[in-house]
Amino acid sequence: xxxxxxxxxxxxxxxxxxxxxxxxxxxxxxxxxxxxxxxxxxxxxxxxxxxxxxxxxxxxxxxxxxxxxxxxxxxxxxxxxxxxxxxxxxxxxxxxxxxxxxxxxxxxxxxxxxxxxxxxxxxxxxxxxxxxxxxxxxxxxxxxxxxxxxxxxxxxxxxxxxxxxxxxxxxxxxxxxxxxxxxxxxxxxxxxxxxxxxxxxxxxxxxxxxxxxxxxxxxxxxxxxxxxxxxxxxxxxxxxxxxxxxxxxxxxxxxxxxxxxxxxxxxxxxxxxxxxxxxxxxxxxxxxxxxxxxxxxxxxxxxxxxxxxxxxxxxxxxxxxxxxxxxxxxxxxxxxxxxxxx
Numbered sequence: 001x002x003x004x005x006x007x008x009x010x011x012x013x014x015x016x017x018x019x020x021x022x023x024x025x026x027x028x029x030x031x032x033x034x035x036x037x038x039x040x041x042x043x044x045x046x047x048x049x050x051x052x053x054x055x056x057x058x059x060x061x062x063x064x065x066x067x068x069x070x071x072x073x074x075x076x077x078x079x080x081x082x083x084x085x086x087x088x089x090x091x092x093x094x095x096x097x098x099x100x101x102x103x104x105x106x107x108x109x110x111x112x113x114x115x116x117x118x119x120x121x122x123x124x125x126x127x128x129x130x131x132x133x134x135x136x137x138x139x140x141x142x143x144x145x146x147x148x149x150x151x152x153x154x155x156x157x158x159x160x161x162x163x164x165x166x167x168x169x170x171x172x173x174x175x176x177x178x179x180x181x182x183x184x185x186x187x188x189x190x191x192x193x194x195x196x197x198x199x200x201x202x203x204x205x206x207x208x209x210x211x212x213x214x215x216x217x218x219x220x221x222x223x224x225x226x227x228x229x230x231x232x233x234x235x236x237x238x239x240x241x242x243x244x245x246x247x248x249x250x251x252x253x254x255x256x257x258x259x260x261x262x263x264x265x266x267x268x269x270x271x272x273x274x275x276x277x278x279x280x281x282x283x284x285x286x287x288x289x290x291x292x293x294x295x296x297x298x299x300x301x302x303x304x305x306x307x308x309x310x311x312x313x314x315x316x317x318x319x320x321x322x323x324x325x326x327x328x329x330x331x332x333x334x335x336x337x338x339x340x341x342x
Contacts, residue, residue, distance in 0.1 A: 007157075007190065007193050007194060007197065016140075016142065019138065019139060019140045020140055020154070020155075020158070022138050023124055023126065023138050023140045023155060024155060024158045024159060026098055026122065026124055026138060027056070027098070027100075027124070027155065027159060028159055029097070030061060030096075030097035030098040031061055031062065031097055032061065032062045032063075032093065032095075032096040032097050032098075033056060033061060033062070033063050033064075033096060033097060033098045033099070033100055034063070034064045034065070034066050034089075034092065034096050034098075034099050034100070034116065034119070034120065035049045035052055035053065035063065035064070035065045035066070035099075035100050035101075035102065036065070036066050036067055036068075036099065036100070036101050036102075036104070036110055036113040036114075036116075037049060037067055037101070037102050037103050037104055037110075038103060038104040038109040038110060038111075039068050039069050039109055039110070039111040040069065040257065040288070041067055041069060041071065041072070041075075041084070042072075042103070042177065042261070043075060043173050043174060043176070043177025043178065043212060044102075044103045044147045044148050044149060044174045044177055044178045045067075045102055045103035045104070045148065045174075046067075046071060046075050046078060046081070046084055046170070046173070046174075047075075047078065047147075047149050047169075047170040047171060047172070047173035047174030047175075047177070048102040048103060048126075048147075048148045048149045048151075048152045048170065048171070048174050049065050049067075049084055049102060049170070050078050050079060050080070050081075050084070050166065050167065050169065050170025050171075050173070051149060051152050051153070051156065051167045051168075051170040051171040051174065052100065052102070052152055052156075052167075053065060053080065053083065053167075053170075054079070054080075054164060054166040054167040054170070055156045055159075055161040055162060055163060055164075055167045056161065058161065058162035058164065058167075059159070059161055059162065062096075064089045064091075064092050064096075065083055065084045065085065065089070066085075066086045066089055066092065066113045066116055067084055067085045067086060067113060068085075068086060068110060068111030068112040068113045069085070069111065070085055070087075071084050071085065072258035072261075073258065074211060074212060074215070074258070074261070075173070075211075075212075077207070077208075077211045078169065078170060078173060079166040079169060079170070080166070086112065086113060086116075092116075092119070093119070094119060095119055095120075095121070096119055096120050096121070097120070097121050097122070098120055098121065098122055098123075098124055099116070099117055099119070099120035099122070099123045099124070100123075100124045100126065101123060101124070101125050101126065101127075101135075101136065102126050102127070102148045102152070103126075103127060103128075103129075103147075103148040104125075104127060105127055105129035105131050105132040105133060105309050105310070106132075106133050106135070106309065107133070107135040122136075122137040122138065123135070123136040123137050123138075124136055124137070124138045124140070125138065125139045125140070125141070126140045126141075126148055126151055126152065126155075127139075127140075127141045127142075127148060128141065128142050128143055128144075128145040128146075128147065128148055128150075128151065128311075129141070129143070129309060129310055129311060130143040130300060130309075130310075130311060130312070131300055131303070131304060131308075131309025131310060131315075132309075143311070145186075146175060146178060146179050146184075146186040146187060146188065146191050147174045147175045147177070147178035147179065147186075148174060148178075149170070149171040149172075149173075149174025149175045149178070150174075150175060150190075150191070150194060152171060152174070153171050153194055153198075163201060164201070164202075165201055165202035165203065168197075168198040168201035168202060168203050169198075169202075169203050169208070171194075171198055172195060172198040172199070172203045172205075172208060173208055173212070175191060175194065175195060175198075176195070176205075176208060176209070176212065177212055179191060180265070181209060181212075181213055182195070184313065185313060186311075186313075213262075216259075217255070217259065219253045219254040219255040219259065220253075220255055220259040222253040222255075223245070223249065223250075223253040223255045223259055223260075223263070224263055224266065226245075226249055226252075226253065227243050227245060227263050227266075227267075227278070228243075228266060228267070230243055230244070231243040231267055231270075233270070233272065233273070234331055234334075234335065235334075235335045235338060237272055238270075238272040238273070239272055239273060239274040239275065239335070239338045240273065240274070240275050240276075240277070240331065240334045240335055240338060241267040241268065241270055241273045241275070241276040241277070242276075242277045242278075242279075242327075242330075242331060242334075243263075243267060243277075243278050243279070244278075244279050244280075244281070244323055244327075245260065245278070245279065245280040245281060246281050247281040247282075247283065247284055250280075250281075257280060257282050257288070260278070260280050260290075263278060264276050264277075264278040264290050264292050265292065267292075268292045268293075268294055273294065274293065274294050274295060274296065274297055274338045275291065275292065275293050275294070275297050275299060275334050275337060275338055276291070276292045277289060277290070277291050277292075277330060277334055278290050279323065279327075281323075285320055285321060285322070286318070286320055287318065287319050287320070287321075287323065288316065288317075288318055289303075289306070289308070289316055289317050289318070289319060289330070290314075290315075290316045291303055291310070291314070291315045291316055291334070292313065292314055293312065293313045293314075293337075294313075296338070296340075297334075297337040297338045298312040298337065299312065299313065299314070299315045299334075299337065300312050300315040301337070302315065302330075302333045302334060302337050303315035303316055303317045305333060306319060306326070306330070
C-alpha cells in the first residue's frame with residue numbers, strides 16, 4: 001500500500017506550480033534538514049512535522065525538529081513526539097541544508113526556533129494561511145489546502161518518498177484536526193481521498209479521534225464550565241460570543257493554555273452566534289485571542305487589524321495590556337464583520 005496514490009493535485013496557478021516544484025527539488029537535494037512550527041504547536045503543525053520527519057529519514061536524510069515549545073499532552077500519541085522540540089536537538093550541527101517551517105504565517109510565531117535560521121542555507125516556508133508573510137527563501141502557500149498536512153502529502157508523493165504508517169498517522173492527525181474531524185468548510189472530496197489512502201497505510205481513525213477530540217482532564221472540564229458560564233453575547237441579534245480566560249482562571253482550575261483547545265468551538269455552537277472570540281491571558285498582561293466564524297464573516301481581516309492573521313473562518317492575534325483597553329474595539333470590529341464590514 002506504499003505506492004504513490006492516484007489523487008489529483010490541488011488546483012494551482014503557474015506561479016504556485018513553480019513554487020511547488022522548487023520546494024520538491026530543494027527537499028530532494030537536501031541531505032540535512034531542520035523542521036519547525038509555531039509556538040503553541042497544534043495538530044496540523046506537529047502532524048506535518050511527523051509526516052516529513054519519518055518520510056525524509058526513510059529517504060536517507062538527517063532531520064532535526066527544533067520547535068520552541070513542547071508537545072501538548074493531547075498529541076503525545078504521535079510516533080517519536082519526544083523528538084519534536086529544540087530541547088532534544090543536542091546534536092544539531094552548525095550548518096544544515098534546509099530549514100522547513102510548517103503552518104506558520106509569521107516568523108515571529110516561531111519563537112526561539114527562528115533564532116536557528118542562520119544555521120540553514122535556505123528556509124522553506126510551507127503554509128495554508130492566507131495572511132502568510134512569505135518570510136522564506138522559498139514560499140509554498142496554498143490557502144485552498146485544508147491543512148498543511150495536505151500540502152506535505154502532495155510533496156511526499158512528488159518526491160516518491162516512502163510513506164509508512166508513522167508518516168501517515170502524522171498527516172492524518174494534521175488533516176483531521178484542521179478540518180474539525182472532517183466537518184469544517186475546508187473539507188473536500190479530495191480531503192477524504194487522502195484520508196482514505198492514509199487509513200490504507202495503517203492509520204486507525206478512532207484512536208486518533210479519542211486522543212484529540214474525546215478526552216479531557218477534570219481540570220479542562222472545570223475550565224470549560226467557567227468559560228461557558230462567563231461567555232457574553234453581544235450585537236443586535238446576539239451574533240457575537242466573547243469570553244476571557246484571565247490568568248487566575250488557569251490557576252483556579254489547575255489547567256494550562258493547552259487545555260483551551262476546542263473551547264471556542266463550543267461558544268460558536270450557540271444558535272444565534274456567527275462569530276466567537278476567546279481571549280486567554282497566557283501570563284499577566286499578555287493575551288492570545290482566537291477568533292472563529294460560522295458562515296459569512298471573515299475573521300482573518302479582523303485579526304489583521306490587531307496585527308494578527310489566519311483564515312477567514314479561524315484567525316487570531318496576540319496583544320499586551322489590560323483587556324479593558326482593547327476589548328471594546330474588538331467587540332465593535334466583530335459586530336461589524338458579521339454585518340459585512342471590517
